[in-house]
Amino acid sequence: MSSTDSSQLQQQQQQLAEWKLQRLIKSLEEVRGGGTSVITLIVSCKDQLTRTSAKIAEELSVASNIKSRQRLKLYKKTPPNGLIILCGEVGDDTTSRGKERKLLVDFEPFKPVQRSFYVCNSAFHLDPLRELLTSHERYGFVVTEGNGCLIAEVQGNVKKTLFRLTASLPNKHRRGGQSALRFDRLRAESRLALVKKVAEAAGEVFLQKDATVSVKGLVVAGCGDLKNELKARLDPKLQNVIIKMVDTAYGGEAGLDQACDLAADALAGVRLVEERRAIGSLLEAATREDGAIRHAVFGTQEVTAALRLGACGRVIVWEGTELEAVTRRHAETGEEKVDIVAPRVAPVVQTERDGGGNGGGGGWEELQRVPLIEWLDREVAAKGGELTLVSDRTPEGLQLVRGLGGLGALLRFGVQAEVLESFEESKEDGGDGGQERETRGGEEGDDGDDFF
Structure with missing residues (x-):
């Protein structure tokens, strides 16, 4: 495996x-226990x-209740990255006594x-998580033009505007005569x-009280010679941490997006x-x-059909x-299938009309329910592909979520559109044991005890 492939695998x-x-974290935020029965232990x-x-042994009465000492005995030594244990007798805000x-x-x-x-x-302490x-790698951006400036920072996949200034520089012109x-x-x-005002604002934003720089690198963007001035x-x-100077055709948010693109080589590894x-x-x-050849697919039906074909090189969700x-x-019949469903949809009993078999009217028994991302991770890896998770904090991410169903795949080889359609039709007819369907509706089901 090359170093590039290894880096991509680690990032995935x-x-x-x-x-x-x-x-x-989201699952534990509303979980509550009685008294001090909930323990957060980070090693x-x-x-x-x-x-x-030994520290837990000092509180043996609590430890025997939530079994944290017994769990520690399973580890002979501290793992390389440390250890996190969350345990206790819990319910939620609506759980009555006796149902913990x-x-x-x-x-x-x-x-x-x-x-x-x-x-x-009585609740888990989740701030350390x-x-x-x-x-912790923050990058600063200063985008300046004749109509003002924008100072922002990018951290992971989050960009945040820290300072904005509106101005109106007079344009060059040939009029005026003696004036x-x-x-x-x-x-x-x-x-x-x-320029002075923007430089002062940049110093106030990116220099801490002890005169240290708060960002790992700084990108200065703008039109013409203004950025050089x-x-x-x-x-x-701040001059010592400048990693890129780029020319942008816009100011404001559009200029920031363009600066991110132009400085991509200097921002390698930044998730945004x-x-x-x-x-x-x-x-x-x-x-x-390319005629009727598809090189990318979108939505659950097309992506799962491409997965069955082994055509997915990179799945983006x-x-x-x-x-x-x-x-x-x-x-x-013992036939198994995978349905892609909305959360908390109750198990559906399907008859012969839905591909239920040979007219016996038997139903489908639910064997396993996992988040789509977890299932995709397993299936994509089995097909030799790559899974990439994205947010909706970029214009492209927002387009994927709102307009394309939040799921797409880049195919490793072109696929005829009619071939994809035939696989989708076979799913709907219940013709294959590895089929995937998208199910909507149904009543709200029970979450069960294991909500992780």
Whole structure:
């Protein structure tokens, strides 16, 4: 495996780990226990399990209730990235007394934990888990033009505007006669005043109180020589962290997006840039004119059909999707299939009309229900493809979510449109044991005890 493939695999694994942690945090936010029956235990990668176990032993009455000591005994030493244990007798805000259940979750985080933490309360302490999702690599952007400037930062897949200034520099013109020199002087003074103000604002935003720079790198973007004049006026500490100077045709948010694209080579590894690049390649493949040959597919039906064909090279899915993959088996024939359903849809009993078999009217038994992303991760890996999770924080991501169903795939080879359609029809007819369907409607089902 090449270094590039290894890096892509590591990035894919980290994206999936972050998604699982986000889902876990969301599931635990409303969970409550009685008194101090809920324990949050975080063991630093530098800490020893024996010391942590001895600390819990001091509160033996609580520890025997939630079994955290027994769980620690399963680990001979602290994992490389540390250890997180969440356990207790819990319900939720609407659960009445007597309906509590025991909950125990233990895992090694996807990146090292630097601080140990132990607290007993009526709710889980989730702030240390949220910190794991925070990217510490922040990049600053200064976009300036004749109508003003925009100062922003990009952290992971989040961009945030920190300062905005509206201005109106006078344009160059040939009028004025004897006053032409005065007009040029006034224009130069206005330009200098704008540059000074932007440089001061950049210093206030990106320099901390101890004069250290708060971003890993700085991109200065703008029209013509204006950005060069700005660079000369910036604080020397900010000048030292400039990683790219780019020419943009726009200002404001549009200029920021363009600057991200133009500085992509200097921002390698920044998730926002990687997301835009991935979706851009998908949309470009979709518009490729090649007769009836498809190079990209969108939506659950087309993507699952392409997966069955082994044609998916890269599957791109919105990280916020709530769709689930439900594996069902026919009670009479033993046939199994996978339905892509909306969350909390009750199991559907299907008859012969729905591909239920030989007229016996038998139903489908639900075997497994997992999030769509988890199912895609398994299926795409089995077919030798790559799974990429994206957000809706970029214009391209928003287009994928709102206009294309939040799911698309870049095909490793062209596929005839009629071949895809035939696979979709075979799914609807119930002709294949590995079929996938998209189901809507139904009544709300029970979440069950294991909501992770």
